[in-house]
Amino acid sequence: MSTRITELFGIQYPIIQAGMIWNSGWRLASAASNAGALGLIGAGSMYPEVLREHIQKCKKATDKPFGVNVPMLYPNIEDIMDIIVEEGVKIVFTSAGNPKTWTSWLKDRGITVVHVVSSLKFALKAQEAGVDAVVAEGFEAGGHNGREETTTLTLIPMVKEQLEIPLIAAGGIATGQIMLAVMILGADAVQVGSRFVASAESSAHINFKNTVVDAKEGATQLTLKELAPVRLIKNKFFHEIQALYEKGTTKDELIQLLGRARAKKGMFEGDLEDGELEIGQIAGLIHDIKPAAQIVADLVKEFEQALISARQIKIL
Incomplete structure (x- = not known):
């Protein structure tokens, strides 16, 4: 090939x-x-x-x-x-x-x-x-x-x-x-x-891998465009982001919510609720x-x- x-x-x-x-x-x-x-x-x-x-x-x-x-x-x-x-x-x-x-x-x-x-x-x-x-x-x-x-x-x-x-x-x-x-x-x-x-x-983390395997159509969404657009699984953290958007958020509020090491917490440490879970629609x-x-x-x-x-x- x-x-x-x-x-x-x-x-x-x-x-x-x-x-x-x-x-x-x-x-x-x-x-x-x-x-x-x-x-x-x-x-x-x-x-x-x-x-x-x-x-x-x-x-x-x-x-x-x-x-x-x-x-x-x-x-x-x-x-x-x-x-x-x-x-x-x-x-x-x-x-x-x-x-x-x-x-x-x-x-x-x-x-x-x-x-x-x-x-x-x-x-x-x-x-x-x-x-x-x-x-x-x-x-x-x-x-x-x-x-x-x-x-x-x-x-x-x-x-x-x-x-x-x-x-x-x-x-x-x-x-x-x-x-x-x-x-x-x-x-x-x-x-x-x-x-x-x-x-x-x-x-x-195996928790994240299993979440990917269990994902269905519509399980992900692109968000955080004001910072750096990222596609995430819709977990507790994702819904907290959406709640900020619904009330009319600012860039500073998004940064504060994002904090530090969210991606590590989710994908590497396996926190499926408060971690950032990045994956594609596929x-x-x-x-x-x-x-x-x-x-x-x-x-x-x-x-x-x-x-x-x-x-x-x-x-x-």
């Missing part, structure tokens, strides 16, 4: 395991890479030296390519970037910031750079900044999201129409059938997040917890079966 992305990263399948905070540690990244995908360590929830430990353990656990996802709003980003270079990481996905800030610095040090965007406008800005590829993430995605609320089905062909560099689709992708659909629309690969949350190797199609290798194998098998079916009914 060869695409511009498999060639860029030297991987077997055009599948990226998303670098999600509190979920994507070295165990998940190495397992995804060993299965033929590109595993990503999520630096957003790690202190610099914790990230160094995860990179070192990942290098011992796999001889395949892997990368690090870095939200550029991270307060210790200079230390994070230095550690990435010192540890010899060759692939970096940046998000939540201006790609011009770090792209040239990373590429000058021999690192392949990918930037995550939620709109055509920012995809073109990332290309102009010199990134090697773009992840275009639709409104369906979990975690932090775009204010435009553009769906993956709409975003991918819009970006493909004008982008010259490789394109990775994200948001609402958890099956091989959906993978085939977005690649028909122009993507060179897919980035999968929520499906890997419910994996054996994810560092998420959770309604996730019904079990599997090893990462099985998730990759299922995606590939479903993709190939969907391709055969499409050809039999002369779609392709």
Whole structure:
């Protein structure tokens, strides 16, 4: 299965395991890479030296390519970037910031750079900044999201129409059938997040994993647009946010309610009431917890079966 992305990263399948905070540690990244995908360590929830430990353990656990996802709003980003270079990481996905800030610095040090965007406008800005590829993430995605609320089905062909560099689709992708659909629309690969949350190797708390498995249609909603849009499961914390909106809230009130470490409390420590539970709409199609290798194998098998079916009914 060869695409511009498999060639860029030297991987077997055009599948990226998303670098999600509190979920994507070295165990998940190495397992995804060993299965033929590109595993990503999520630096957003790690202190610099914790990230160094995860990179070192990942290098011992796999001889395949892997990368690090870095939200550029991270307060210790200079230390994070230095550690990435010192540890010899060759692939970096940046998000939540201006790609011009770090792209040239990373590429000058021999690192392949990918930037995550939620709109055509920012995809073109990332290309102009010199990134090697773009992840275009639709409104369906979990975690932090775009204010435009553009769906993956709409975003991918819009970006493909004008982008010259490789394109990775994200948001609402958890099956091989959906993978085939977005690649028909122009993507060179897919980035999968929520499906890997419910994996054996994810560092998420088992309470959170089980909540994802139990989620049904309508279980999530995008909120907190005044701060940073985020898609959350509708738990007690979410309803407290909505109560503030109903009475007419201010940005300061939202910040006070959010407090500190809500995401850690929910996803990593398993507090299903007062924690922040970030997951995509596709959770309604996730019904079990599997090893990462099985998730990759299922995606590939479903993709190939969907391709055969499409050809039999002369779609392709």
